[in-house]
Amino acid sequence: MTMATGNGVPEVERIRASLEIWLGGLWDESTLRINSLEPFGSGHSGATFLAAAQSARGSEEFVVRTSVPGVKLSGPNDVGRQGRVMAALWSEGAPVPQVHAIEPDAAIADRAVVVLERVVGDDWCTVANSQGHRAVGEAAVRGLQRLRDTPNELLTAILGTAESPSEELARWFGLLERSESESAGEAKRVFDRLVGDEPSNTPMGLVHGDFHYGNLLFRGGEVVAVLDWEIASHGPSLSDLGALAVASLRRRYGDPNPTGDVDIRLDELAALYGVEHDAAAWFIASACVKYAAIIAYNLRLHRSGRKHDPIYEALVGTVPCLLDDASDIVEHGLSDL
Missing domain, CATH: 3.30.200.20 (Phosphorylase Kinase; domain 1)
Incomplete structure (x- = not known):
């Protein structure tokens, strides 16, 4: 119609x-x-x-x-x-x-x-079919590293003062609370644990906010365009590595995964980026909470009629899976993922 x-x-x-x-x-x-x-x-x-x-x-x-x-x-x-x-x-x-x-x-x-x-490029699936999943992960990390090099003075001018890791996490946890999700209790337990173990001396920089394979276009083995800058911010640079890792976690859930079912281990992603596993783990667990919040809140909007998007009905099971993974990462790190 x-x-x-x-x-x-x-x-x-x-x-x-x-x-x-x-x-x-x-x-x-x-x-x-x-x-x-x-x-x-x-x-x-x-x-x-x-x-x-x-x-x-x-x-x-x-x-x-x-x-x-x-x-x-x-x-x-x-x-x-x-x-x-x-x-x-x-x-x-x-x-x-x-x-x-x-x-x-x-x-x-x-x-x-x-x-x-209009940028001409291939989606992640086309690259994975021709070059393999690791090539997709490597190119995505190189693209992320290019964004990491954006001068902080420019970021302050266009995005304001940088948020700390806990401030950024609290913003997304607040969204999850407003979603009235049944998983809010588990999310609160993970949130409290993460806030109590906030990393120090975290590099600040550009945060795309939704950096996953579905928002990338590739050409010649490199990322030629990062799309969808709706929630960009100035904050901990490792937040986007966490978002990229969540895309690979979600391939195990069996639900629709528009972020990209790229088969690459989380410790491999951390190594490609050049960060210690323990440092990466906090941001990957935090990203699990963030995406649980985004899905739960959009589901509420869909069911209330305020924003029609039926994909969120198919993602009901993704929210508890993300929080389970966040809890496992907090307890055990990246070794099993």
């Missing part, structure tokens, strides 16, 4: 027409035409479209991310912030799409918009 506005115009057509006028004026391209605008990607991270455009410059394709209309422009819905982050990182040579235009206010068919380069 095609969504329509109150005047009967399909919503996608309304976005297309408004986008065409805005970009034509912004780029001083009176001949610019957006010939098509189609939904693009998995649909789990905001509203994303692929635009096919024609102008005096020739034929072009862009990726267009928009805010959700009627929802406050903050947090994951603040696409203007996402655009500013990607633009700053691209200027530093980071593997992110180039940003072509940003409209931070809800001015394009009642939506904020960021227009991005």
Whole structure:
């Protein structure tokens, strides 16, 4: 079913027409035409479209991310912030799409918009089938190390003061508490144990926040684009290694795993990154709590009708599995995983 506005115009057509006028004026391209605008990607991270455009410059394709209309422009819905982050990182040579235009206010068919380069690349599964799972893990870690090199002064300017490991963990645990999940009690036990054993002297840097194989594009054996910057922050650099490790943990659960079923041991990931197992373990356990919180909260939103996304019904069993793994890592480290 095609969504329509109150005047009967399909919503996608309304976005297309408004986008065409805005970009034509912004780029001083009176001949610019957006010939098509189609939904693009998995649909789990905001509203994303692929635009096919024609102008005096020739034929072009862009990726267009928009805010959700009627929802406050903050947090994951603040696409203007996402655009500013990607633009700053691209200027530093980071593997992110180039940003072509940003409209931070809800001015394009009642939506904020960021227009991005369409990066050509392979997904993790294609690389795993041709080069093996370890090659995927190695490339992902190299991509993560490139992000790690982002200057802290730039991060402070675009993302604010860095959070400590416990501050970051507390933010996600608060989300899990608001989800009213049946697993909140187990999560609290793991949370208390992690906070009591917070690592010291942790390097601070860029945190993508959702760094997993499903958010990466590969070409020539390297990561050429890191996508979906909705929850980027300034904090402990090892947080993203934890997120990458969780993707491999989830392959054992049997539930859908859009983060990527890459078969690589957690101690191997830690070694590739160049960090001691004990240091990595805290952040991997913390990432298990974080993803349990994200899934539980989105499930609540889905069931309440506030955000329709049926994949979360299929992930009900993932939440206790993540918390079980977090508890095992806290107790025994990475040796069995």
